Amino acid sequence: MDEHKLGYKGNGVLQELEILTINAKAEQEVILSKILEKNRAAEYLNKFMNGSIDISAFKSQVPVVTYDVVQPYISRIAAGERSSILCGEQIVELLRSSGTSRGEPRLMPSISEDLYRRTYLYSLIMPIMNKYIQDLDEGKAMYLLFVKAETLTNAGIPVRSVLTSYYKSPQFLQRKHDLYNSYTSPDEVILCPDSQQSMYCQLLCGLVERRNVVRLGAVFASAFLRSISFLEKHWCDLVTDIRTGQINSNITNTTCRLAMESFLAQPNPEVADEIEVICSSKSWKGVLCRLWPNVKYIEAVLTGTMAQYIPMLEFYSDGRIPLVCTMYASSESYFGVNLRPLCSPKDVSYTILPNMAYFEFVPLEDGLKSVQDDEVVENDKLVSLVDVKVGCYYELVVTTFAGLYRYRVGDVLQVTGFYNRAPQFKFICRRNVILSVDSDKTNEEDLHGSVSRAKKILENRNHLLLEYTSCTDTSTVPGHYVLFWEIKYTSEGTAPCAPLDAQLLESCCIAVEESLDYVYRRCRARDKSVGPLEIRLVEAGTFDALMDLLVRQGSSINQYKTPRCIESGPSLKLLNSKAIASFFSPRDPEWTV
Known part of the structure; x- marks a missing residue:
């Protein structure tokens, strides 16, 4: 197909769609052949292919x-x-x-x-x-x-x-x-x-x-x-x-x-x-x-x-x-x-x-567990x-005309069926992402790193962060991240428990946000598409109650790990019922690179 005719409009494109999906396998081979032919001299591709445009060599060597x-x-x-x-x-x-x-x-x-x-x-x-x-x-x-x-x-x-x-x-x-x-x-x-x-x-x-x-x-x-x-x-x-x-x-x-x-x-x-x-x-x-x-x-x-x-x-x-x-x-x-x-x-x-790109897929053999x-x-x-199978989960891999070769996009998809010979996918999630409101995508590792930096502020005031989890709250517009924190006073002897004042927790909110990535900070400070981060303090024993709840629902007590994100249902209801105070970040984080 002439690439410069791809922009035409009207019902004729539906007839084109029928032809494309019926001949999906052949079209994919044509696309890959064109990519290899046009880019055979490119430094990156040539490093693996030595100028070859053989499809089997691409699949074995790149x-x-x-x-x-x-x-x-x-x-x-x-x-x-x-x-x-x-x-x-x-x-x-x-x-x-x-x-x-x-x-x-x-x-x-x-x-x-x-x-x-x-x-x-x-x-x-x-x-x-x-x-x-x-x-x-x-x-x-x-x-x-x-x-x-x-x-x-x-x-x-x-x-x-x-x-x-x-x-x-x-x-x-x-x-x-x-x-x-x-x-x-x-x-x-x-x-x-x-x-x-x-x-x-x-x-x-x-x-x-x-x-x-x-x-x-x-x-x-x-x-x-x-x-x-x-x-x-x-x-x-x-x-x-x-x-x-x-x-x-x-x-x-x-x-x-x-x-x-x-x-x-x-x-x-x-x-x-x-x-x-x-x-x-x-x-x-x-x-x-x-x-x-x-x-x-x-x-x-x-x-x-x-x-x-x-x-x-x-x-x-x-x-x-x-x-x-x-x-x-x-x-x-x-x-x-x-x-x-x-x-x-x-x-x-x-x-x-x-006809968009050359597509391949990494099977996720352990259900939704993604390859890191x-x-x-x-x-x-x-x-x-x-060759994907209905019901199975995959991570998407693309090869493009612009120079991405067998590139892992990071999207987890599930095959729901076929239209002619072209597969149909349900989008499940981004690999490793646990929090997202707009274009921000925060994974568990980044969240843990941000919380670890913020909890040092508590430790300097003789308070210990016992446990935490998170959710996205979209009842507000724009939506925002919520952290549920259970905190214990750690001073020895008979010293009275120092109060958890608003300024202390707000400084923790700022520390978390400043430690999150560029896209989150840009969404917060420039685009205003994500609202101020919130810390909700929960009463003592809340995370023990959460573990009890999840074990009753089928989790193994031997393998139990506190989930770092709670999306909905009884777990979120429990956390909110135990909340005793709420604090928001008082200012925008720095976002410029």
């Missing part, structure tokens, strides 16, 4: 790797080396991944052709949706889309998120010619680098167009809910703008302001009155249905850690608006689409598209795309 192996090569590219280091094509940008390595954001190489593959996947979404919901071309989408600040390497290569790259591309900006992708917000508003001003203006546009909106959404459920929380705080100002036809003076970005002045054009007191009545209601249950009465569905990522936001979305929609997940993608590669978009979020499976980064994955253990 190792399975993690980011630590690739990072030195990417650093050389960022520094401006002109040689073919990872691939034969020019690296036009480095995509900042939400994953981290030693607290730093991961940078993924990207070539110009990657944009066509991404556009192809996007071109599938509306034809698929239109099979299930009619007349989507007769209204607009209020999608809350945001760019993030980008930088340049010393060699002048842009460093940005994959979504920022797409939103600034001609393919996205020319979408106005597609009736299925008419958005309420002007491009200048979406591309505004100030997320608060952009959010205000996007909500303003959506409210003005409220009766024309047939789709609501954001990329992640967390971002959509953050926007609804923002609306709760600022609806009075938004109503005033609509009533007067004048944009709020807080919108200072020149390009954004000019676009909004043109958009508002004139006062609209009738719409302002309607919105004021709805937003001044005591309860916001079902508010989305009232503000946007013609909405047919809400689109966002609701799988993996994002599933925790489903109850809040159902509250705001009164359970009457379908929640839709459409696609599966990452900075490393785009992967697949959901061919049953109206299924329950808990049943979402993604059909992997065999420092464990070698033998080449002969990998399974090809069409």
Whole structure:
């Protein structure tokens, strides 16, 4: 297939999808052959292949790797080396991944052709949706889309998120010619680098167009809910703008302001009155249905850690608006689409598209137990795309045109079935991640290290941290991390127990946050997509009670380990019932690299 034709739109792409999935095995072999042919002279690949493009040699000689192996090569590219280091094509940008390595954001190489593959996947979404919901071309989408600040390497290569790259591309900006992708917000508003001003203006546009909106959404459920929380705080100002036809003076970005002045054009007191009545209601249950009465569905990522936001979305929609997940993608590669978009979020499976990259899988033989980064994955253990087994769990491995070879993405997937010959996967989790609210991903090791640093503050005041666990609390918007701590006073003799004052525990909160990785700190301090960390003190004996509970539920007392994250259920209910005090981080952590 001609890669430069991947960007076309319309129902023809569904016929293309049928052909691709029927011929998944052959398509994968073609993709790998093309990658090897184009990149045969690249330093990294040539080290193992000696210029060969033989597929069997690739499978036997090129190792399975993690980011630590690739990072030195990417650093050389960022520094401006002109040689073919990872691939034969020019690296036009480095995509900042939400994953981290030693607290730093991961940078993924990207070539110009990657944009066509991404556009192809996007071109599938509306034809698929239109099979299930009619007349989507007769209204607009209020999608809350945001760019993030980008930088340049010393060699002048842009460093940005994959979504920022797409939103600034001609393919996205020319979408106005597609009736299925008419958005309420002007491009200048979406591309505004100030997320608060952009959010205000996007909500303003959506409210003005409220009766024309047939789709609501954001990329992640967390971002959509953050926007609804923002609306709760600022609806009075938004109503005033609509009533007067004048944009709020807080919108200072020149390009954004000019676009909004043109958009508002004139006062609209009738719409302002309607919105004021709805937003001044005591309860916001079902508010989305009232503000946007013609909405047919809400689109966002609701799988993996994002599933925790489903109850809040159902509250705001009164359970009457379908929640839709459409696609599966990452900075490393785009992967697949959901061919049953109206299924329950808990049943979402993604059909992997065999023309996106070359896919292999590490079987997780012990159920969900993932292979750790420092464990070698033998080449002969990998399974090809069409040879995975229904019901089994795997870790995803990709080989891309941009120079990732047998790269472990870190996603744990379960095979749920096949569409023709292409497997369908349920996203289970990120490898080793136990806490996540937005793009932050905190594993058990990082959490333990952060808590260990903070507990030294307690020890200096004769207090001992006996035990701890954690959870993410999404009853607040934005959500935040919660640490449950059981503390014992350790002073000898008859010295009275020193009180656990707020300043002491708040300093512990700060110490934990300062020790967490770059992405968490950026989400907290710059993006405001994660709320202040909370420590909840629990009464003496709480963790013994937790062990008793889990043993009664089937855990072995001989092998019992305190779980470092509690997601829900009786365990979380027990911990909260034992809480005696709560303390929050009083300031943002430092986040700049």
